[in-house]
Amino acid sequence: xxxxxxxxxGPVPIMPAVVVTWAIMVVLVIGAILLKRxxxxxxxxxxxxxxxxxEAVDGQIRDVTGAPPGPYRAFIGTLFLxxxxxxxxxxxxxxxxxxxxxxxxxxxxxxxFGSIIFFGVKGGGVGGFLRGFALPNPVMxxxxxxxxxxxxxxxxVRLFGNVMSGVFVxxxxxxxxxxLVPIPLMVLELLTGxxxxxxxxxxxMVFITSAVEKGTPQPDxxxxxxxxxxx
Amino acid sequence: xxFDLWTLGFQAVNxxxxxxxxxxxxxxxxxxxxxxxxxxxxxxxxxxxxxxATAEAALAEVDATxxxxxxxxxxxxxxxxxxxxxxxETVLATAQxxxxxxxxxxxxxxxxxAETLKASAIEDAQGLALTIAGRLMARLDGAATxxxxxxxxxxxxxxxxxxxxxxxxxxALKVISATPQDSAAQDTLAQAITxxxxxxxxxxxxxxPDLIAGHELHSPHFTLLNSWAADLARIKAALALxxxxxxxxxxxxxx
Numbered sequence: 146x147x148x149x150x151x152x153x154x155g156p157v158p159i160m161p162a163v164v165v166t167w168a169i170m171v172v173l174v175i176g177a178i179l180l181k182r183x184x185x186x187x188x189x190x191x192x193x194x195x196x197x198x199x200e201a202v203d204g205q206i207r208d209v210t211g212a213p214p215g216p217y218r219a220f221i222g223t224l225f226l227x228x229x230x231x232x233x234x235x236x237x238x239x240x241x242x243x244x245x246x247x248x249x250x251x252x253x254x255x256x257x258f259g260s261i262i263f264f265g266v267k268g269g270g271v272g273g274f275l276r277g278f279a280l281p282n283p284v285m286x287x288x289x290x291x292x293x294x295x296x297x298x299x300x301x302v303r304l305f306g307n308v309m310s311g312v313f314v315x316x317x318x319x320x321x322x323x324x325l326v327p328i329p330l331m332v333l334e335l336l337t338g339x340x341x342x343x344x345x346x347x348x349x350m351v352f353i354t355s356a357v358e359k360g361t362p363q364p365d366x367x368x369x370x371x372x373x374x375x376x
Numbered sequence: 377x378x379f380d381l382w383t384l385g386f387q388a389v390n391x392x393x394x395x396x397x398x399x400x401x402x403x404x405x406x407x408x409x410x411x412x413x414x415x416x417x418x419x420x421x422x423x424x425x426x427x428x429a430t431a432e433a434a435l436a437e438v439d440a441t442x443x444x445x446x447x448x449x450x451x452x453x454x455x456x457x458x459x460x461x462x463x464x465e466t467v468l469a470t471a472q473x474x475x476x477x478x479x480x481x482x483x484x485x486x487x488x489x490a491e492t493l494k495a496s497a498i499e500d501a502q503g504l505a506l507t508i509a510g511r512l513m514a515r516l517d518g519a520a521t522x523x524x525x526x527x528x529x530x531x532x533x534x535x536x537x538x539x540x541x542x543x544x545x546x547x548a549l550k551v552i553s554a555t556p557q558d559s560a561a562q563d564t565l566a567q568a569i570t571x572x573x574x575x576x577x578x579x580x581x582x583x584x585p586d587l588i589a590g591h592e593l594h595s596p597h598f599t600l601l602n603s604w605a606a607d608l609a610r611i612k613a614a615l616a617l618x619x620x621x622x623x624x625x626x627x628x629x630x631x
Contacts, residue, residue, distance in 0.1 A: 148378075160383045166390045173394065177402035184409045186416070192409075199406045218407065219399035227394055243387065247379050252387035 148246065162243040169230050169243075198222075205347065210354045216267075217350060220260055224253065225346035228304070232338025235312055236331060244308040244341075247301075254301035257349045261293065261356045269360025277359030300348055307341050502612050506588075509604055513589050518555060525590035526568055529602045533572035533593075541573045543597075548578040550594040554587035554603060565591065 150158030180195055188196060202222040206214035228244060235242045243249040265274035278289040311334040319327045513521065533541065551565060562581050570576055590603030 157382050158380065159386075160380060163383055163386045163390070166387060170390060170394050170397070174397045174401060177398055181401050181405045184405055186409075186413060188409075192406075195402070195406050196410055199403065199410060203407070215407070219403045220395055222403055223391070223395040223398045226398070227391060246383070248383035249387045251379075252384050253391060255384075256388055256391055 148241070160246070160248070161241060162246045162249055165234060165240060166231070166243045166249065169227065169234065173226065173230065198226075202346075206350055209347065209350045210357075216264070217353065221346050221350050224257075224349060225342050228253070228342035228345055229339060232308055232342060233335060235308075235315070235334060235338070241312065242308055242338075244304055245312045246309075247305055250301045250305040250308075253304070253345070254297040257300060257352065258293070258297040260349070261297075261352050264353045265356035265360045268357035273360035274356065277356060280359055296348075296352060300345060304341055304345055307337055311337055498612070498615050501615075502608070505608055505611070509588055509608060513554075513604065516589075521589050522553070522555075522561065522591070525602055526565060529591050529593070529600065530568050530572040532600050532602055533569065538574075540598075542575070544573055544595065545575050545577045547595050547597070548580060549598075550582060551579050552582045552584050552587065552592045552594060554583070554585060554589045554591075554605075556583040557581055569593070 148161055150160050151164055152159050180191060183189065184192060199218070199222070202218060202225065203214040206212075206217050206221060210217065231242050231244045231249070233242075234240050235245070244253075262274070265277065268274075269277070278286045278293075280289070311330075315327045315330050315334060318330055533544075536544075549569070551562075551569070553565075557565065562579075565581070566579050569579065587603035587605045588608075590606070592602050592606070593600040
């Protein structure tokens with residue numbers, strides 16, 4: 146899949162994926178601003194849907210981390226929402242979803258990699274975060290460091306491969322068959338896009354939680370401290 | 377298939393900016409709205425629980441008050457029943473006592489009235505008997521009557537013991553007759569009395585119409601009643617004492 150820049154901003158090429166991402170950002174932010182102005186104690190249907198989304202994200206975060214969802218809500222929720230909208234943008238004729246290009250999933254995986262470091266250091270400090278690589282023993286340090294890179298790479302490849310393959314299949318079938326034939330595949334692509342967004346968000350949360358838990362001293366159940374007894 | 381680093385950087389920055397914007401305009405406000413609603417709901421639930429507790433306490437207090445009132449009412453009813461029973465028994469006892477007193481009073485009055493009526497009837501009968509006896513005596517033959525009474529006088533003297541008859545001669549005997557006796561009659565009486573006593577005695581004769589008929593002997597220590605007036609007096613005494621033995625055979629009564 147080769148894509149040419151839409152325009153050049155000096156030496157910087159502006160690719161279609163970036164423009165589509167800007168469009169998605171504009172839609173989401175304007176919608177959020179409009180929704181924020183209309184937030185009431187008696188929710189409308191739109192507000193109820195938004196609250197349902199927030200509560201679903203909070204529930205997933207709480208299930209995975211067992212901690213209050215506040216620190217992770219914006220990042221995980223935005224990842225899910227952006228990937229979902231980006232995947233479903235393939236339904237708009239002439240639009241290639243940003244997640245079907247390598248740069249966007251790679252950027253998302255890079256952000257997840259950075260967030261793992263950020264939340265790990267925030268939870269256990271630099272020392273605690275680095276000590277997490279030595280678990281269960283220091284021999285595992287190279288493998289743990291390699292794993293932290295490869296799992297981000299796997300997220301990138303998984304998202305990119307699924308979305309790109311779906312776009313390719315729909316394009317090939319559409320070029321070979323009649324106009325309405327790709328519709329079932331497009332419906333399937335909706336499901337695939339939602340599943341991939343969910344998987345990406347949940348895996349991000351799992352990896353962040355793992356880094357936080359490894360960096361945080363765990364209580365010894367056989368020799369509890371007074372603080373642990375109270376908790 | 378190419379990989380543009382400018383696009384990678386743009387997308388990373390775009391997503392970071394989107395995270396910041398949505399956190400500012402979507403995630404935080406909506407979560408705050410949910411939290412505010414949950415807090416309001418919790419507050420309402422707490423208030424409802426407090427009001428429910430207050431209502432239950434008030435209900436319990438009302439129930440307790442109602443139970444106390446019922447107990448007090450039962451106690452008052454029991455006391456009233458007890459007082460009424462006591463008052464009833466007192467009234468019944470008083471009424472019974474008054475009735476018995478009235479009954480006794482009426483019975484006594486009735487007895488007194490009957491006794492008074494009986495005494496009055498007896499007195500009337502006595503008066504009637506005296507009147508009848510007087511009128512009958514006026515129609516009878518005086519001589520025959522005197523002879524009969526003289527016979528009964530002799531029988532009375534004969535019934536006395538010898539010692540009593542002898543004692544009669546120690547003092548003068550007074551012979552009282554219902555009608556004045558002439559000398560012949562006095563001799564007849566003297567002979568009969570002397571014969572009955574068995575020795576001579578001193579006699580003096582008197583007349584008393586109160587005797588109606590008959591002859592009586594009187595001395596300082598002896599009286600022989602032998603007259604119709606004495607018989608009527610004995611009958612009157614017998615009527616006054618119905619249970620006593622009556623002697624109405626007209627025999628002379630010696631005392």
